[in-house]
Amino acid sequence: MVQKTDKIWFDGKLVPWDEANVHVLTHTLHYGVGVFEGIRSYKTVDGKSAVFRLPEHVERLFDSAAIMEMKVPYSEDIVNKAIIETLTVNGLSEGYIRPLIFIGDGAMGVHPGKNPIRVAIATWAWGAYLGEEALRKGIRIKTSTFTRHHVNVMMTKAKVCGNYVNSVLAKVEALADGYDEALMLDTAGYVSEGSGENVFIVRKGIIKTPPLTSILAGITRETVIELARSLGYQVVEERFTRDEMYSADEAFFTGTAAELTPIREVDRRRIGKGEAGPVALNLQKEYFKVVTGANPDYAKYLTYYTV
Numbered sequence: 001m002v003q004k005t006d007k008i009w010f011d012g013k014l015v016p017w018d019e020a021n022v023h024v025l026t027h028t029l030h031y032g033v034g035v036f037e038g039i040r041s042y043k044t045v046d047g048k049s050a051v052f053r054l055p056e057h058v059e060r061l062f063d064s065a066a067i068m069e070m071k072v073p074y075s076e077d078i079v080n081k082a083i084i085e086t087l088t089v090n091g092l093s094e095g096y097i098r099p100l101i102f103i104g105d106g107a108m109g110v111h112p113g114k115n116p117i118r119v120a121i122a123t124w125a126w127g128a129y130l131g132e133e134a135l136r137k138g139i140r141i142k143t144s145t146f147t148r149h150h151v152n153v154m155m156t157k158a159k160v161c162g163n164y165v166n167s168v169l170a171k172v173e174a175l176a177d178g179y180d181e182a183l184m185l186d187t188a189g190y191v192s193e194g195s196g197e198n199v200f201i202v203r204k205g206i207i208k209t210p211p212l213t214s215i216l217a218g219i220t221r222e223t224v225i226e227l228a229r230s231l232g233y234q235v236v237e238e239r240f241t242r243d244e245m246y247s248a249d250e251a252f253f254t255g256t257a258a259e260l261t262p263i264r265e266v267d268r269r270r271i272g273k274g275e276a277g278p279v280a281l282n283l284q285k286e287y288f289k290v291v292t293g294a295n296p297d298y299a300k301y302l303t304y305y306t307v
């Protein structure tokens, strides 16, 4: 159950959590056209708090809206400020931030007509997405029977609500089969991403991740690539197959919610020694230094605030 906070920013006003409601004929509820973001803020080593890569997340939110031809009634600057305001009014020194832009009620039918475009920002405390043990020991995943969208079936660079029906199908199947997460292949059969994460493998010291084709252009993915290269790792963006993953020395997921979660097993096959690998754990350690302001080279990615 999500941990309630006092206020949600809704169409320009801070309203009590339990009053942030919509009509049952809200267009997005029926037809799935809405866009959202997942953003995290962290307590920083100097006793403050900072949102990680706030401008980049809000930029992607607006890019998603533009791809879906949704005219957002607020500027990026107003949404940036509203996110900080919502965190502070809720007293969240660290937490998860969920901006959502959706099509309200009015006309029904596939075409959204002149229904209003509405904006909400919720914030709450959200610990390790796949569990604390997952961060330490790695997770077991299975290749999903559901394929990631073809790039002309859904707009995969946009974080669209409806895109996540595919993710829900994959995640529900994976957990029902006793795994921790799903690995999704693209329509050509190559490894794409997790239900809510980007994926990396490590083989003979070289880090590999799928190129930006059917996958969401993850901000954590981009950060980890930059961080890994700064640490001297060779990183290639190249598509790979599931059996290349089976014979990898290491594998890991990245995402705002998942942070950097090692993968120890894929389809019942141990990856490397069947535990969280040294490269993954080193990058995870360095990533947490970056998001908590302990690495001054990445101060550019932190938007500070105080509660």
Ligand SMILES: Cc1[nH+]cc(COP(=O)(O)O)c(CN[C@@H](CCC(=O)O)C(=O)O)c1O
Pocket (backbone or CB within 6 Å): 037, 038, 039, 167, 193, 194, 195, 196, 197, 198, 215, 216, 217, 218, 219, 220, 221, 254, 255, 256, 257, 258
């Ligand atoms: C499909 C998908 N791929 C990759 C990523 C990683 O993107 P980024 O966060 O920019 O590094 C996410 C984020 N998934 C978000 C939603 C999770 C949820 O359960 O909801 C998240 O991590 O916040 C995805 O949903």
